[in-house]
Amino acid sequence: MAISPARSAAFDILLRVELRNAYASELLHSGRWEQLSTADRGLATELVMGVLRWRSRLDEAIGAASARPIGKLDSEVLNALRLGTYQLQYLNRIPAHAAINDSVELVKRAQKRSAAPFANAVLRKIAAAGFEPHPESIAWTAPSLAREFAHPQWLVERWITAFGRERAWAICRQDQQIPHTAVRLDSAEIEPELQAEGIELAPGALLASARLVVSGDVTRTRALQEGRVMIQDEASQLVAALVGRGRRILDCCAAPGGKTAALAARNPNAEIVAAELHAHRAELMRKRVRAANVHVIQGDALSLPGSGDFDRVLADVPCSGTGTLARNPEIKWRLRPEDLSDLHSRQVAILRAALQQLAPGGRAVYSTCSVEREENEAVVEEVLHEADGYRLCDAGDELDRLRSTGELVWSDLDSLLSGRFLRTIPGIQPCAGFFAAVFERA
Ligand SMILES: C[S@@+](CC[C@H](N)C(=O)[O-])C[C@H]1O[C@@H](n2cnc3c(N)ncnc32)[C@H](O)[C@@H]1O
Numbered sequence: 048m049a050i051s052p053a054r055s056a057a058f059d060i061l062l063r064v065e066l067r068n069a070y071a072s073e074l075l076h077s078g079r080w081e082q083l084s085t086a087d088r089g090l091a092t093e094l095v096m097g098v099l100r101w102r103s104r105l106d107e108a109i110g111a112a113s114a115r116p117i118g119k120l121d122s123e124v125l126n127a128l129r130l131g132t133y134q135l136q137y138l139n140r141i142p143a144h145a146a147i148n149d150s151v152e153l154v155k156r157a158q159k160r161s162a163a164p165f166a167n168a169v170l171r172k173i174a175a176a177g178f179e180p181h182p183e184s185i186a187w188t189a190p191s192l193a194r195e196f197a198h199p200q201w202l203v204e205r206w207i208t209a210f211g212r213e214r215a216w217a218i219c220r221q222d223q224q225i226p227h228t229a230v231r232l233d234s235a236e237i238e239p240e241l242q243a244e245g246i247e248l249a250p251g252a253l254l255a256s257a258r259l260v261v262s263g264d265v266t267r268t269r270a271l272q273e274g275r276v277m278i279q280d281e282a283s284q285l286v287a288a289l290v291g292r293g294r295r296i297l298d299c300c301a302a303p304g305g306k307t308a309a310l311a312a313r314n315p316n317a318e319i320v321a322a323e324l325h326a327h328r329a330e331l332m333r334k335r336v337r338a339a340n341v342h343v344i345q346g347d348a349l350s351l352p353g354s355g356d357f358d359r360v361l362a363d364v365p366c367s368g369t370g371t372l373a374r375n376p377e378i379k380w381r382l383r384p385e386d387l388s389d390l391h392s393r394q395v396a397i398l399r400a401a402l403q404q405l406a407p408g409g410r411a412v413y414s415t416c417s418v419e420r421e422e423n424e425a426v427v428e429e430v431l432h433e434a435d436g437y438r439l440c441d442a443g444d445e446l447d448r449l450r451s452t453g454e455l456v457w458s459d460l461d462s463l464l465s466g467r468f469l470r471t472i473p474g475i476q477p478c479a480g481f482f483a484a485v486f487e488r489a
Contacts, residue, residue: 050156053090054130054149056080058157060095061126064377071095071377076266085264093225098126098133099376100223103197105132112172115165123157124166131170136178143174187212192219201384202369209420214475218418221474222372222379228260229478230271231279231305233312237270244268252477253281253457254288274337279305280371282471282481286363286414288454289445289469289483293317293359297404299348300363300397302328304336310361311338320357322346348397351404358409362401364394366415366422370473370480387421394426402430402437405488410440414483418472423482427468431486440485442469 060080063069074080075092083091098105109128110117117125131150134141147170154166189207193200196219206215229251232238238248238258246265251257270276287309290296294317298307301321311319319341323329329345336343346352348362367390368378398413405411415422431439443464449455462476463469469483 048148048152050149050152051087051090051145052083053087054094054153056083056087056091057094057098058126058130058153060091061098061130062122064095064099065122065126068381070375071099072374085267088264093138094130094133096225096376097137098129099380100373101133101137101197102129102376102380103194103199105129105136107194108132108136108173108176108178109169112169112176113165121159121162123159124154124162127151127153127157127166128169131166132173135170135174147171147174187216192216196220196223198222198372198379199382202379202382205419209418210472214472217474218472218480219474222376224373226280226373226479228265228278229281229284230258230260230265231256231277231284231309231312232258233275237275240270241265241268241276244270251281251284251456253455254284255454255456257281257284274308274335277305277308277335279309280374280479280481282370282476282478283416284309285449285455285463285469285471285478286412286481286483287361288313288449289414289442289485290359290361290412291410291445293357293409295357295406296320296359296361297351297357297401298322298361298363299351299401299404300324300365301343302332304332304343306361306363307332307341307343308336308338310359311336311341315340317359318342320344322348322351324348349400351400354403356406357404358406360401360404360409360411361414362398362411363414364397364422366390366394366417367419368416370416370418370471370482373473374479387419390417391421391426394422395429398426398430399434402434402486402488405437405486407488409488411486411488412483413486414481416479416481418470418480418482423470423484424466424468427484434486436489437486438489439467440487441467442483442485443467445469445485 060074064071127150131146134146151163151167154163189204193203246263247261248258249261287306296317296319298321301307302323307321321343326345333343446460471478471481473480
């Protein structure tokens with residue numbers, strides 16, 4: 048029996064995410080699934096993201112309906128069951144028989160034919176049990192928050208300790224929502240062009256150059272394909288704005304290039320070097336960021352050629368991404384507490400190397416899309432402790448400047464700050480969770 052293209056794509060993507068550590072949002076926008084119709088891509092996205100967001104709740108329902116422990120199920124069978132259960136429990140508009148039949152067919156297609164009757168029985172049991180959407184209780188303990196909002200308990204415990212119960216609740220709740228798509232416009236003329244292609248836009252909450260996509264598939268527009276519009280969270284746009292203006296700018300961890308493109312738009316006469324460790328990501332970036340003043344190189348931020356002659360440096364380091372779980376929900380199931388100390392060491396090394404690239408009087412921005420202290424304040428403290436000749440600037444002064452030029456439209460600047468750092472928290476500000484620190488070389 049034919050399986051719907053959207054469910055087939057969603058299943059393949061879920062398996063790649065689980066077995067190959069791939070990122071769902073990258074796969075959904077990759078060439079392989081580009082030929083899906085707009086409607087199928089929309090449904091595939093909803094299915095993949097929904098399954099990843101609610102995975103532990105789906106597994107709970109599957110576990111209750113299955114005689115076999117879910118830990119013993121093959122990945123193909125488990126992911127077909129998750130896909131079916133998500134549709135049965137969360138998508139009212141999909142008839143139960145369509146959700147069940149396609150999941151059973153997916154099990155057969157994955158060469159697990161003998162598990163097909165089992166999958167059918169489990170999904171029928173889940174469908175028969177009915178489902179009450181989770182009441183939005185104010186769950187205040189780590190176990191109840193973790194269960195209600197489908198998060199690993201260790202992460203929730205950390206957030207309660209770091210931010211308090213109310214903010215931890217807000218983060219968890221936000222992570223379970225479909226995040227709005229924000230774009231950065233290179234110039235105001237692009238707005239009517241996008242509108243003519245059927246894209247409805249609303250003003251951004253933080254930045255004058257940002258727009259929120261209200262309806263329409265912006266990924267299929269000419270302006271996006273030509274690199275004149277970038278999909279970019281507003282907090283990420285704000286980090287790029289913090290870098291300010293310069294003549295020679297280094298972006299030392301640059302792909303996929305959202306911030307590089309923003310730097311290029313702000314500094315059309317600057318020479319911008321964008322370094323990326325991985326060759327395939329550097330190549331992808333060359334295609335996406337077309338500004339003539341950007342020179343993309345494949346290289347390790349720890350050992351870039353030349354030193355000490357950039358007046359602006361951005362170190363947007365590899366991080367856990369816990370500020371972006373609404374968009375990248377697989378991260379919460381993949382991350383282990385011990386990963387944070389590994390990331391911390393890499394981040395310290397990259398920040399030290401980035402500071403070495405600064406010319407006297409130059410400024411560097413260190414940033415992450417993580418809300419974890421180890422990757423943020425702790426990195427800055429460790430590097431500053433031994434970095435003679437560098438000072439930590441107050442990010443609040445930079446925000447004041449951006450506000451006075453009209454670039455920053457958000458008025459409550461204090462809410463974007465934590466001490467001398469820029470810090471946004473998902474569910475508290477209308478953007479992903481980012482952190483940035485600004486350094487100046489004497
Ligand atoms: C957080 S992402 C950068 C996002 C990018 N700045 C943007 O706004 O689109 C970090 C990037 O750094 C790259 N990377 C990791 N380690 C690196 C290193 N040692 N040198 C250069 N790039 C590195 C990763 O492959 C990844 O593409």
